[in-house]
Amino acid sequence: MLRRLAIAIGSAAMLGSVLVSSVAAGGPPKLSFYIDDVRYRTVGTPTDFTNTGAPDFTYDVIYSLGNGLANVATAKPGDTDFNGGRWAVYAVTWNVTPWQMTNDGEVLAAAQAGDISISADPVKLFFCNVAIVPPSWN
Numbered sequence: 001m002l003r004r005l006a007i008a009i010g011s012a013a014m015l016g017s018v019l020v021s022s023v024a025a026g027g028p029p030k031l032s033f034y035i036d037d038v039r040y041r042t043v044g045t046p047t048d049f050t051n052t053g054a055p056d057f058t059y060d061v062i063y064s065l066g067n068g069l070a071n072v073a074t075a076k077p078g079d080t081d082f083n084g085g086r087w088a089v090y091a092v093t094w095n096v097t098p099w100q101m102t103n104d105g106e107v108l109a110a111a112q113a114g115d116i117s118i119s120a121d122p123v124k125l126f127f128c129n130v131a132i133v134p135p136s137w138n
Contacts, residue, residue: 033071034102049125059088088122
């Protein structure tokens with residue numbers, strides 16, 4: 001009887017820790033951003049790499065499009081230059097009516113055309129994992 005009680009308490013504690021860590025990590029996966037016209041999801045983490053001194057080349061870029069739009073990133077798992085989920089977020093300011101872009105070429109072309117401005121420095125440096133969204137979720 002005492003053993004069953006101990007197992008029940010231990011199981012409840014483990015379940016509680018999983019739920020708390022899931023919330024602390026940013027919750028369930030989200031359809032977060034596009035990379036090369038493909039949707040990816042992630043689980044946000046509470047990391048902050050600001051002032052760590054890591055070189056710029058150790059981060060991949062995410063353009064934060066704002067206005068409820070999905071962000072656009074420059075690299076994905078499998079790319080030879082992918083940095084494993086280390087991201088530098090650059091803010092986009094719209095000079096025209098916003099629209100959803102799905103690759104970094106569109107972002108850079110919009111900046112060249114004057115449709116958007118991109119912050120000169122990252123507004124956030126952080127880590128998050130990346131997983132492609134299965135076709136059935138689109």
